[in-house]
Amino acid sequence: xxxxxxxxxxxLTSEKKYSDATGQLSRILRDIGIAAKIVxxxxxxxxxxxxxxxxxxxxxxxxxxxxxxxxxxxxxxxxCLSYSGECCGIASEExxxxxxxxxxEAKTAEYIVVMDPLDGSSNIDVNVSVGTIFGIYRRLSAVDxxxxxxxxxxxxxxxxxxxxVLYGTSTILVYTTGRGVNGFTLDPSIGEFCLSxxxxxxxxxGNYYSINQGYYLKFDxxxxxxxxxxxxxxxxxxxxxxxxxxxxxxLFQGGIxxxxxxxxxxxxxxxxxxxxxxxxxxxxxxxxKAITTKLERILELxxxxxxxxxxxxxxxxxxxxxxxxxxxxxxxxxx
Ligand code: AHM
Ligand code: MG
Numbered sequence: 001x002x003x004x005x006x007x008x009x010x011x012l013t014s015e016k017k018y019s020d021a022t023g024q025l026s027r028i029l030r031d032i033g034i035a036a037k038i039v040x041x042x043x044x045x046x047x048x049x050x051x052x053x054x055x056x057x058x059x060x061x062x063x064x065x066x067x068x069x070x071x072x073x074x075x076x077x078x079x080c081l082s083y084s085g086e087c088c089g090i091a092s093e094e095x096x097x098x099x100x101x102x103x104x105e106a107k108t109a110e111y112i113v114v115m116d117p118l119d120g121s122s123n124i125d126v127n128v129s130v131g132t133i134f135g136i137y138r139r140l141s142a143v144d145x146x147x148x149x150x151x152x153x154x155x156x157x158x159x160x161x162x163x164x165v166l167y168g169t170s171t172i173l174v175y176t177t178g179r180g181v182n183g184f185t186l187d188p189s190i191g192e193f194c195l196s197x198x199x200x201x202x203x204x205x206g207n208y209y210s211i212n213q214g215y216y217l218k219f220d221x222x223x224x225x226x227x228x229x230x231x232x233x234x235x236x237x238x239x240x241x242x243x244x245x246x247x248x249x250x251l252f253q254g255g256i257x258x259x260x261x262x263x264x265x266x267x268x269x270x271x272x273x274x275x276x277x278x279x280x281x282x283x284x285x286x287x288x289k290a291i292t293t294k295l296e297r298i299l300e301l302x303x304x305x306x307x308x309x310x311x312x313x314x315x316x317x318x319x320x321x322x323x324x325x326x327x328x329x330x331x332x333x334x335x
Contacts (some may be wrong), residue, residue, distance in 0.1 A: 005042055007033045007193035009172065014177070024242045025136065025161060027084035028111055029175065030061055032134055033184075033193055036165040036173055037081035039118070039132060040186060041308035042252040058223045061096050061307045062271065066092035069124050073117035073132060082106065087113050088139055089147040091306045093274055097153050098157075100305060105145035108143045110159070112151050114306075119164075120242025131244025134163040152306055156299030158276035163282065164244045174197070174248070176285040181251075189292040192324040205318040206254020209235045210246040218262045222330035223293070226258075226323055243270060247279050247314060251286055254324060256315035260293045268292075273303055276312045288319040295327055 005013075015021040061150055072335050074094040081087045085105025091098040093116040100106070117131040123130050138160055139151045163175025173193050183197030191284040209230040216224060230237070238255075240246050246257050257272050262332075270276050280298040281288030290298040301310060304323040 004187075004190075005195035006191075007195075009194055010182065010184070014179075018179070022110075024084075024086040024110055025177065027086045028081065028113065028136060029161065029163075031080045031084050031087070032077070032113075032163070032165075033173060034083070035077045036081070036132060036171070036193070037186065037191065038076045039165070040167055041172045042069065043124075043130065044070055044074075045103060062093065062309075069130075070118045070121050073182055077113075077115055077117050077132070077134075077252070081113055087111050088143075088172030089113075089151060090115065090130050091152045091273060092117060093119075093271060093307075095331050098147070098149065100147050104112060110139055110143060112139050113137075114278070116271070116274045119244050119275065123240070123242050128240060128242065129245045130242055131167060131248075132165040133244060133275055133278050134280070135159050149306070152273065153302060154302040155301065156272075156280055159277060159281050159299075162224065162278035164248070167242050168245060168247050168248075172248075174200070174282060176282050178281075178285065180199060181282055181286045194219070196200075200251060200286050202283060202286045202316055204287075205316050206250065206256075207235055207254030208238050208250060208253060209319075210237070210239050210255060210257040211259070212239055212241070212251060213237060215262045218264075219260055220293070220331065222327045223260045225257070225330050226326040228325065229322075232297045243275060243279065247283065250315045251283060251288070254316045254319075256313065256319040258313045258323075259311065260313070261311050265309060266311040268290060269309060270312055272298070272301060272308045272310040273306055276310050276314075277301075281313070282315060287317065289314055290314040290318060291324070293327060293331075295324060307308065 011026045016024045086107050088109035089100050089112045114135045120130045137154050141148050161177040165173045174183045181200040182192035185196035193234045
């Protein structure tokens with residue numbers, strides 16, 4: 001039987017390997033691992049418990065209908081991130097503004113977390129996979145003062161760590177601290193995330209493209225031409241409507257995920273701070289690329305607002321480069 005490396009063990013070993021690694025970051029990652037197990041338990045029985053379905057029809061700050069499991073996941077992530085006392089504040093898709101964590105230790109903690117506690121929540125009621133996305137930054141404000149918006153609206157290049165949890169046919173936690181990407185699959189029989197995918201690398205190209213083709217007629221010309229090109233090449237369209245699931249497939253098998261601007265979302269739908277940036281850090285760390293439909297590198301975008309949206313084209317480097325040619329050739333915006 002091959003050696004089992006649990007998430008906790010891997011985090012602690014990594015902490016010892018790098019002299020600049022701090023125990024604080026390790027403890028935050030372990031808090032997130034605990035939250036992921038708790039959320040996983042509820043996601044796996046959402047159809048049975050009374051937290052299924054819309055939460056009284058309320059909507060979150062981006063105008064998306066909020067499902068009860070969103071709120072549950074948000075509350076559990078906040079609760080678990082309070083355990084170590086190493087996180088001083090959180091910005092979440094489900095919170096209008098950032099919050100400070102109340103404990104005495106948290107007040108002087110050096111890290112903040114940005115998160116989408118349950119991404120792809122429209123899939124919950126129909127038993128399709130959803131995910132949690134997180135990013136970790138060092139706080140910029142003085143540790144003896146209050147946290148500020150500037151602690152949160154940091155560029156993706158300043159991320160210290162990022163990751164996601166995919167609640168799918170199995171539950172996998174994938175994260176990076178800027179030294180490669182590793183995946184841990186939850187073994188329910190022992191309640192541990194176990195190292196299952198070490199040093200993940202995205203294939204340079206692939207046979208999948210992932211986009212909501214239902215908006216085809218609403219996309220700009222360069223997008224429509226690229227979609228036509230994908231069809232001409234007999235690429236397979238896979239779109240689950242859960243960013244984490246769609247990008248996870250591409251990370252493993254190669255391909256390209258696109259959420260361009262549409263009439264409904266002229267700036268793009270996905271949120272830069274807690275969806276695009278963390279996923280882009282992971283894909284870049286695995287050898288992929290992530291840009292906007294204006295060819296800007298996602299991680300270098302100025303973050304001005306917590307719920308700021310961005311367009312995103314992310315995935316295998318060769319396919320991103322090919323996509324760039326279509327944007328350069330057909331885009332009215334770039335000329
Ligand atoms: P959510 O984070 O509010 O649940 O929604 C974000 C989701 C992404 O996960 C997914 O890729 C996208 O919205 C699907 O949007 P659409 O239904 O417009 O294709
Ligand atoms: Mg989301």
